[in-house]
Amino acid sequence: MGSGHYFWAIFYFASLCSASLANNAKINFREKEKKVLDQILGAGKYDARIRPSGINGTANLATMVKVNMFLRSISKIDDYKMEYSVQLTFREQWTDERLKFDDIQGRLKYLTLTEANRVWMPDLFFSNEKEGHFHNIIMPNVYIRIFPNGSVLYSIRISLTLACPMNLKLYPLDRQICSLRMASYGWTTNDLVFLWKEGDPVQVVKNLHLPRFTLEKFLTDYCNSKTNTGEYSCLKVDLLFKREFSYYLIQIYIPCCMLVIVSWVSFWLDQGAVPARVSLGVTTLLTMATQTSGINASLPPVSYTKAIDVWTGVCLTFVFGALLEFALVNYASRSDMHKENMKKKRRDLEQASLDAASDLLDTDSNATFAMKPLVRHPGDPMALEKRLQCEVHMQAPKRPNCCKTWLSKFPTRQCSRSKRIDVISRITFPLVFALFNLVYWSTYLFREEEDE
Structure with a gap:
């Protein structure tokens, strides 16, 4: 067997020995850790x-517990139930x-x-x-770490649904403050005090x-x-939430504006289109x-009025x-038609009376020269001129102004009283709605800034 083989055999044997010693050290270390646990948490100890x-082992002073948390997620903020759900590591x-x-x-x-029941826990x-x-x-997402100086760290992951009283007067241009409150249930401040961890x-x-x-x-407080x-x-x-207005x-403001504008189409339809105008309005x-x-x-x-109530109420x-x-x-329109019919009947009666008088004048040739200055034929230019002057005088306004002057440009038959109502509505409704928008947005947007 060569020297190379001896070398690898010795190296392999040394590796086995070192691994065995490391395992024994780990076992001994875990045994020591177990002994420490039994020593401090054993029965009767x-x-x-x-x-x-x-502090410093003084029995008559309160136990100080420092608190901190990691906010993992906020799943929902419910306006109707006035609550929000949060998941955190506490x-x-x-x-x-x-x-x-x-x-x-x-x-x-x-x-x-x-x-957690192995050691004392704050309530x-x-x-x-x-x-x-x-x-x-x-496994349960919880652990307790005990440090050599006696310091205890308790960490747990929890999900909570918390109450959040809301003020919806500015909804949906509002901001809401939702709180997360933690308190001691049984220990008074003489025994237990919670503090926020520094930094x-x-x-x-x-x-x-x-x-x-x-x-x-977000803000922390006591x-x-x-x-x-x-x-x-x-x-x-305190968590400060701002509602996303987009x-x-x-979903609300633009559709409501469109509905209001669509309702104005009725002003441009013919007065006789009753089914169309009624269907559109309803x-x-x-x-x-x-x-x-x-x-x-x-x-x-x-019990109070919200900003969205003002908007929908005015649009409605x-x-x-x-x-x-x-x-x-x-x-x-029906009143104008009735007046036109009455005028037509009156003109027909006048015409009939004039025709009868003319027939009488023709039969009595001796009285013709005396009656001519008093009674004229309907076709007489002077009689027609007097009638036109009378009608113009009756229709002329006593105090002319801009609106009446503008409306007088429309002939009477082409722009009757009902037609003039439509013409006025075409201008009045958009102007008033634009004025309302100006007041609404300036009021609630400025109020939102003041509340900040």
Whole structure:
């Protein structure tokens, strides 16, 4: 056997020996870790029911618990139920002098537990929680780390549905503040105090996406509460959400504007097109009413008026006004027709009386010269001129103004009273609606900036 074979045999044997020694070292290290756990958490050595001592082991001082969290996602913000759902990693850290141990010259950095009932835990609860659950896939998402100096770190992943009272007066141009409140349930501030961890106590996942909101900022604060049983420590996080307006602009505001404009088409249709104008008015009115009911169905029944209520109410009024305008036009048209018929009958009677008088004048030749200055034939130019002057004087306005001067340009037969109502509506409705838009957007947009 050559020297090369001896070399590889010795190398292989050395490798086996080193691997065996490493495994034995690991086994010995795990055995030491087990002994440390048995030493600090063994039966009769640690009681999880007893609160840890305060700072520097002072029993009469409160236990300080530092809190921080990592906001993983916000799944929904429900306007109707006034709640929001959030998933977060929640962490608490405190010091328990009873859990100090030897770190074996720095090799044992911390001990890890998965059973929270093995050590004392703060009795923290979420005061505005509606529903919540832990995550147990594949294993329970929870751990406890015990450090050599007795510091305890508790971390858990939870999903919560929290109450969020909303003020919807500016909806959908509003901002909402949703809070996450944490407090002690049984320990008063004399025994337990919660503190925010120094330096970035709340972290938010990057690229947080919400369908209808944007998380603008968040603030941490304290909210200690006093009751008949004492004062309890409390922490809170205020999340400021801004509602995305583009969705409502496309789904609500633009369709409502289109419905109002479509209702104005009735002003340009002929007065005699009764089925078309009635169908157009009723259809737009029903569509607008359906749109309004659909919007209100997604919102809670509050006692105050919202910005969207003002918009839909005014749009519905404009559509209803266009339908009433046709009713007024129809009534004026029938009234004009009745007046024309009466005038025609009156002219026919006058013509008949004039013809009879003319026949009498022709039979009485002796009285002809006396009657000519008093009675003239209907075809006489002077009589027609006097009648035209009389009609012009009757129709001429006593106080001429711009509107009447503009309306007087239309001949009476081509622009009757009903026609003039349509002409006025073509200008009045768009102008008033444009004025309403100016007042509405300036009022609510400026109010939104003031609320900031």
